[in-house]
Amino acid sequence: MTLADDIERWTWHKGRFEELFGTRDDGRFVERWPIGKSLAVLLSFDMQADVDAAAGWSSHPNAFWDSGAVNFCDASMRLYDAREGLARVLRILDKYHAPATFMFCGMTVEWYPELAKEVLGAGHEIGVHGHRHVKLCNLTPDEELEELTLATNAVREVVGDRPLGWRSPLYSVTDRTLDLLRDLGYAWHSDFHDQDFPYVLTKDNKPVVEIPPGHDDWPQYLIYTGPGSPIMGGNPYGTSDGVLSTMKAEFDMLYEESRTAPRVFNWAMHPKISGRPYAAAVLDRLLAYIVAHEGVWIATANEVASLA
Numbered sequence: 001m002t003l004a005d006d007i008e009r010w011t012w013h014k015g016r017f018e019e020l021f022g023t024r025d026d027g028r029f030v031e032r033w034p035i036g037k038s039l040a041v042l043l044s045f046d047m048q049a050d051v052d053a054a055a056g057w058s059s060h061p062n063a064f065w066d067s068g069a070v071n072f073c074d075a076s077m078r079l080y081d082a083r084e085g086l087a088r089v090l091r092i093l094d095k096y097h098a099p100a101t102f103m104f105c106g107m108t109v110e111w112y113p114e115l116a117k118e119v120l121g122a123g124h125e126i127g128v129h130g131h132r133h134v135k136l137c138n139l140t141p142d143e144e145l146e147e148l149t150l151a152t153n154a155v156r157e158v159v160g161d162r163p164l165g166w167r168s169p170l171y172s173v174t175d176r177t178l179d180l181l182r183d184l185g186y187a188w189h190s191d192f193h194d195q196d197f198p199y200v201l202t203k204d205n206k207p208v209v210e211i212p213p214g215h216d217d218w219p220q221y222l223i224y225t226g227p228g229s230p231i232m233g234g235n236p237y238g239t240s241d242g243v244l245s246t247m248k249a250e251f252d253m254l255y256e257e258s259r260t261a262p263r264v265f266n267w268a269m270h271p272k273i274s275g276r277p278y279a280a281a282v283l284d285r286l287l288a289y290i291v292a293h294e295g296v297w298i299a300t301a302n303e304v305a306s307l308a
C-alpha cells in the first residue's frame with residue numbers, strides 16, 4: 001500500500017470539518033463586545049440526575065454489576081446533583097452574583113421539573129443536554145432526530161421558551177447533529193474543543209454559534225467510571241488544590257491575553273461532581289479570585305452567542 005492509499009483510508013481530513021458542520025468564521029463578537037469588559041467567564045453545568053444511570057445500557061457500562069444486577073451505588077451517586085449538588089452550586093453562584101448556563105436532559109426536566117424551575121428562579125438559563133443522556137453517535141439518523149426533538153420539547157415545556165443551546169451527552173455530536181439543531185431553531189452548540197473563543201458555523205445560510213465547553217470537571221476530578229467500578233468510593237480523586245491551581249492558571253493566562261483582545265474562559269461542570277463539598281470549595285475560591293479582577297464579565301452562553 002502506498003502512503004497516499006493509506007491517507008485515503010484515514011477517518012479524518014482537513015476540510016471535512018467545515019464540509020460537515022458549516023463554514024467557520026469569527027462572527028462579530030469582538031466589535032459587539034460590551035465596553036469595559038475584557039474577559040468573559042462562562043460557567044456551565046450539565047444536569048442529568050439519575051437519568052444517566054437509567055440510560056446505562058448505552059452510556060455507562062458501570063450501571064450494572066458483572067452479574068447483570070443494577071449497580072445502585074452508581075445510580076445513587078448520579079442522583080447527588082438533585083439531592084445536594086445543585087443547591088450547593090446555586091448557593092455559591094448567588095454569593096458572587098454569577099449567572100450560569102445549566103444544560104438539562106429532557107428526561108431530567110420531566111422527572112425533576114422543580115429543579116429546572118429553581119435554576120430559572122435563581123436567574124440562570126437552561127440549555128439542552130440530550131433527552132435520555134445516551135450517546136448520539138450510537139443512534140440511527142431517525143433515532144437521533146427523535147432524541148433531539150423529544151429533548152427540545154421537554155425543555156420547552158418546562159422553561160416556557162424555545163431552548164437556544166445544546167450540548168450532546170458525553171460530547172457525542174455526530175455529523176448530523178448540527179443540521180438537526182439548525183432545523184430545530186437552536187442558536188448555539190457546545191461540543192467542540194478547538195478554540196477558547198466562540199465562533200460561527202454557517203451551512204445553507206443558517207448560522208450556529210459554537211460555544212466551546214472548555215475544561216470538564218469529570219476528568220479533572222478523575223472520577224473513574226469503568227465497567228463494574230464502584231465509583232465515588234476508593235477512586236483516585238483529583239485534589240481540590242490541583243483543580244483550583246489549574247483553573248487559576250487558565251484564568252490568569254486568558255486574563256493577560258484579554259488586555260489586547262476579548263477572551264473567554266469556559267468551564268463545563270456537573271453539580272454531581274462540582275457540587276460535592278471538596279469540589280464546590282474550588283468553585284467558591286475560584287469565583288472569589290475571579291471577581292477580584294477588573295473587567296471580568298461573568299456571562300451566560302445565550303448572552304455571548306447573541307453577540308455573534
Ligand SMILES: [Zn+2]
Pocket residue numbers: 046048129133168169170
Ligand atoms: Zn452529560
